[in-house]
Amino acid sequence: MPAVSFQNVSKTFATARGELHALKGVSFDIEPGEFFGLLGPNGAGKTTLISILAGLSRASSGRVLVHGADVQSDFAQARRSLGVVPQELVFDPFFNVREALRFQSGYFGIQRNDDWIDELLAGLGLADKANANMRQLSGGMKRRVLVAQALVHKPPVIVLDEPTAGVDVELRQTLWAFVSRLNKQGSTVLLTTHYLEEAEALCHRIAMLKLGQVVALDKTSELLKRAVATQLCFKTDQALPPALAAQARVTGRVVRLPAQDAVAVERLLAQLREQGIAIEDIEIRKADLEDVFLDLMSGHQEASA
Ligand SMILES: Nc1ncnc2c1ncn2[C@@H]1O[C@H](COP(=O)(O)OP(=O)(O)OP(=O)(O)O)[C@@H](O)[C@H]1O
Numbered sequence: 234m235p236a237v238s239f240q241n242v243s244k245t246f247a248t249a250r251g252e253l254h255a256l257k258g259v260s261f262d263i264e265p266g267e268f269f270g271l272l273g274p275n276g277a278g279k280t281t282l283i284s285i286l287a288g289l290s291r292a293s294s295g296r297v298l299v300h301g302a303d304v305q306s307d308f309a310q311a312r313r314s315l316g317v318v319p320q321e322l323v324f325d326p327f328f329n330v331r332e333a334l335r336f337q338s339g340y341f342g343i344q345r346n347d348d349w350i351d352e353l354l355a356g357l358g359l360a361d362k363a364n365a366n367m368r369q370l371s372g373g374m375k376r377r378v379l380v381a382q383a384l385v386h387k388p389p390v391i392v393l394d395e396p397t398a399g400v401d402v403e404l405r406q407t408l409w410a411f412v413s414r415l416n417k418q419g420s421t422v423l424l425t426t427h428y429l430e431e432a433e434a435l436c437h438r439i440a441m442l443k444l445g446q447v448v449a450l451d452k453t454s455e456l457l458k459r460a461v462a463t464q465l466c467f468k469t470d471q472a473l474p475p476a477l478a479a480q481a482r483v484t485g486r487v488v489r490l491p492a493q494d495a496v497a498v499e500r501l502l503a504q505l506r507e508q509g510i511a512i513e514d515i516e517i518r519k520a521d522l523e524d525v526f527l528d529l530m531s532g533h534q535e536a537s538a
Pocket residue numbers: 246247248253255273274275276277278279280281282
């Protein structure tokens with residue numbers, strides 16, 4: 234039985250401009266123990282899908298099951314299997330950290346949960362903050378408490394909705410070390426993130442959403458094979474000739490051009506030289522998930538899911 238099963242999920246919002254189809258028949262399963270990534274540009278429908286999974290919003294049609302429990306008709310059972318770390322910082326300012334976690338345990342009917350609470354606090358680098366009031370914590374610390382709150386009932390499925398947006402490197406590393414440990418111990422993880430290098434490093438499989446539809450769904454290693462294997466990268470202050478600009482990915486002064494092999498690299502360098510373009514910091518690099526993502530989102534690749 235899948236850990237999570239999205240079955241033909243659609244969601245339509247009534248807006249001032251008419252109907253907005255945020256999700257259009259999304260179907261995929263996440264297997265128990267998987268570390269699964271859900272990627273897509275702003276507005277693709279990721280948060281809408283997670284909200285339906287978490288029971289915070291209802292699908293217009295289709296079903297979502299968590300370990301076989303329907304998130305609408307069997308909400309309590311589905312909710313017990315889920316630990317959802319929300320995007321926004323919501324917390325009760327009157328509790329200290331331990332109290333907040335005890336309160337959350339009580340919500341799930343769990344008493345005497347302090348051993349696990351201590352483990353969560355240690356794993357998330359919060360051990361010395363157990364008695365601190367929530368109001369006194371920095372934004373990053375509050376985010377750690379949100380993660381602990383989501384995990385207080387030891388859910389088999391952990392859902393992280395952009396958990397590292399705007400947080401510092403240390404928290405990202407603490408969070409990933411802890412979540413990876415839980416995943417190795419058998420937890421299923423569903424992650425949405427805009428940090429593609431995180432998704433590449435962590436996720437076994439990835440679904441890419443675009444305008445409410447799944448446009449790619451594959452093992453991370455297979456997705457990476459779709460990109461042109463290597464690229465020529467360099468920096469320049471000059472504009473590229475149109476023929477090269479058409480195939481280039483430019484970020485500020487940094488230019489990336491697809492180049493399959495050494496001959497292609499030589500050809501590109503010759504073209505640049507002929508055009509009198511001064512370049513520096515030349516490097517040959519392997520394509521990464523960002524390349525695949527950008528390709529798919531710009532419609533260069535065939536949708537295959
Ligand atoms: N309550 C709502 N009412 C109307 N439209 C909505 C509502 N919630 C979301 N939408 C629209 O649905 C679409 C999908 O939004 P969603 O927040 O799921 O995208 P996302 O992939 O999570 O984006 P982001 O990466 O920016 O968080 C967008 O066009 C959004 O404007």
